Amino acid sequence: MLGHLRCLFMPHRPDNRRVKKCGEGHYYGYCETCGARIRRLRRNEWKRAWRWPRDFAPTGTDRQG
Numbered sequence: 001m002l003g004h005l006r007c008l009f010m011p012h013r014p015d016n017r018r019v020k021k022c023g024e025g026h027y028y029g030y031c032e033t034c035g036a037r038i039r040r041l042r043r044n045e046w047k048r049a050w051r052w053p054r055d056f057a058p059t060g061t062d063r064q065g
Contacts, residue, residue, distance in 0.1 A: 007034040012046040014038060022053040 012031040019029030019040075027040035028049055039049035 004034045007031060007036065011044075012036065012038045012048065014040070014046055024053060026053075028053060 013033055014027075014029045015032040016029075019027055021027050029038055029040075030036065031038050031046070037049045037052060038046045040046050
């Protein structure tokens with residue numbers, strides 16, 4: 001609960017072990033705090049990824065599923 005509130009007012013933090021570069025050249029991963037799927041816009045700037053790339057195969061289990 002607290003992690004979700006933190007990510008509403010502050011930027012997401014990626015779980016670096018689960019970030020991968022996708023075929024279209026973007027980085028995708030999961031937020032370390034709230035577990036949301038996120039996409040890197042610029043260095044140190046991550047936003048929630050509403051569309052998920054097909055070629056992204058995360059390591060470990062999917063927290064959203």
